[in-house]
Amino acid sequence: MSRSRFLPNLLTLAIAASLTVTANAIAAPAAAPAHATAAAAAFTAANPFYAPSKLQFMAPEFDKIKVSDYTPALLAGMAQQRKEIDAIANNKAPPTFQNTIVAMERSGQLLTRVSKVFFNLSQSDSNDAIEKIEEDMAPKLSQHQDAITLNPKLFARIKAVYDQRAKLKLDPESERLVEKYYDQFVHNGALLNDADKATLKAMNERLATLFTLFGKNVLASTKDGAVVVDDKADLAGMSDADIAAAAAAAKGRGLDGKYLLTLQNTTVQPVLTSLKNRALREKIYRASIMRSDVAGPNDNRAIIAEMAQIRAQRAKLLGYPDFASYTLEDQMAKTPQAAIDLMTRVAAPAVAKAHAEAVRIQQQIDADAKADGKPTFKLEPWDWQYYAEQVRKAEYDLDEAQIKPYFELNTVLQDGVFFAAHQMYGLTFKERKDIPVYNPDVRVFEVFDPQGKSIALFYFDYFARDSKHGGAWMDSFVDQSRLLGQHAVVFNVCNFTKPAPGQPALISFDDVTTMFHEFGHGLHGLLSNVEYPYFSGTATPRDFVEFPSQFNENWAMEPSVFAHYAKNYKTGAPMPAELVAKIKKSGTFNQGYETLEYVEAALLDMVWHQLPADAPRQDVDAFETAALKKYNVDVPEVPPRYRSDYFQHIWGNGYAAGYYAYLWTAVLAQDAFAWFNAHGGMTRANGQHFEDTVLSRGGTKDAHQLWLDFDGAEPNVQPYLEKKGLTAEPAKQ
Secondary structure, X not given: OXXXXXXXXXXXXXXXXXXXXXXXXXXXXXXXXXXXXXXXXXXXXXXXXXXXXXXXXXXXXXXXXXXXHHXXXXXXXXXXXXHHHHHHHOOOOOOOHHHHHHHHHHOOHHHHHHHHHHHHHHHHOOOHHHHHHHHHHHHHHHHHHHHHHEOHHHHHHXXXXXXXXXXXXXXHHHHHHHHHHHXXXXXXXXXXXXXXXXXXXXXXXXXXXXXXXXHHHHHHHHHHOOEEXXXXXXXXXXXXXXXXXXXXXXXXXXXXXXXXXXOOOOOOOHHHHOOOOHHHHHHHHHHHHOOOOOOOOOOOHHHXXXXXXXXXXXXXXXXXXXXXXXXXXOOOOOOHHHHHHHHHHHHHHHHHHHHHHHHHHHXXXXXXXXXXXXXXXXXXXXXHHHHHHHHHHHHHOOOHHHHHHHOXXXXXXXXXXXXXXXXXXXXXXXXXXXXXXXXXXXXXEEEEOOOOOEEEEEEEEEXXXXXXXXXXXXXXXXXXXXXXXXXXXXXXXXXXXXXXXXXXXXXXXXXXXXXXXXXXHHHHHHXXXXXXXXXXXXXXXXXXXXXXXXXXHHHHOOHHHHHHHOEOOOOOOEOOHHHHHHHHHHHHOOHHHHHHHHHHHHHHHHHHOXXXXXXXXXXXHHHHHHHHHHOOOOOOOOOOOOOHHHOHHHHOOOOOOOOOHHHHHHHHHHHHHHHHHHOOOOOHHHHHHHHHHHHOOOOOOOHHHHHHHHHOOOOOOHHHHHHOOOOOOOOOO
């Protein structure tokens, strides 16, 4: 899974603490706030954000940036953009495409520059000072966006250009830009009366604060939920490398001689696959699933209930029956029901397969108990991963410990991820040690096109740490734009376990898949070739943006690619053919569980955001239970991938009523892979076609049209169902 910011520069900044944001536009005060004006006066050339970076492609000057630089730069950026927008709105000349729309695209460059750095660090390398700035800035940025999106003079000029667009004879990208600005302003309340604008303003300022508090609580509760183990014997089943990493994590918190099992963002924790100690498995599971769900300073339940209610009321104010309808209007799905129809179509076979998997796992539990001379027990959620792994070993003879030595992180990156990109798109990568980074774990690569021309920079931040939010995502420090003369500077962030000093970074095949996934997002950013920053890279609907990333996952198992990177880290020997065959054979193993845990979370998201405006604030735990029962996906042994209390995607990262997008785009991804297989597979010609029709186009066309430009036919769900082992029907050839 990933998170990508994909709205245009002007409209991303109000709630930019998230990595994918829905623009929350509200009413405009008449003059710049005092705090912004004062900051502009105090902002000097000594601040590293004062002018564009002198590094290649304007990469951030992390060697110069201090935490104390952010607040004055953010405030000065708001003041500067306010002046720019006021000049556009108050221009005496008749509104034109150039003096209104293009002028807006050029506005806010200082604010964009500092925001892209600050809000990445607030997610990937945070601390108390950054959290405090984020909390302080959220309502100010919301107010700033209010002043832009609901400025009546500005909207009047946009509308004037929109009304005459047919006469302007604009190129298709420029005409779409006019339409998108108009639609975005209307969608965010530009046609409301003054009283309703004031109401909307209050709603969005409150949401901005709640977003920040939610994320802060998740980060703190995830850190606090880490389980301390005193006795190494309790870690039986874990690899020596993972035990060493747990010891290092404990030492990092001053717990010398102990072991710290840190939590990742999802409900189910990776360590549950290998731990033999059932009591410890349960302890870890309960620590994970109860994050921000107990009374105390990190309790998110009241925040969630209030956010859901405000979103519902906000949607009604804007003329929609619920927040999901408001959100999906400009998505590929268009309506909540279309998304629900897809989810329920997949849910039914997923539930059936999960039940069958549970029966087989219970058999394994019974057999193991009998062999050990111990009483058996009923399968519980904290048992599933461990005994599923035993079933995997029994039925597929596949042991994660056998696999990891062939997946050393750097080899996977250079000989797998980069190699596939070269085969498909002709790209090459050169590591740059001279470009400063924000954390010692971060690596930077320069990217070259097939002609050897330098086109982008790519940062990789792979290891988990207490200062980093959970999950994996892509974003950018600089967006490609011909108008602004900008090349892409993008990054991937993951949460892989950091090895102990001197040890290799050996990862699971799931981690390998995550690397290919996030790199697919990166390709979407670095191969962007658009005029306007509004459309750059991943600036597409949520239910399209995950398509390139999920499609890129397929190359992890492409035989020529796999053979190039899956090598023993000690000997360099390729993975034995029989082990490769086992990985392929196990591709549909446990897919009932994995599909169901995702669909549960996606349906939970949709039910939250179909609440009507007059609904009372919900009891979060009771609501969650009822939502799962509503769609018959309440399988006790299979918890949702995220419970509401730490569901960062929908409460802080812009996927509200949009988590279904991963399934929607998975259908596109597998249908696209079927297209490649039908047209010769991994060839430069096919890669160029995908780049020309999808990766380079960003949001310059409607997402459905982008798909048709690539595939030439409507999406087909069968390749997805077949890959997951959820149907016996043949895939499209």
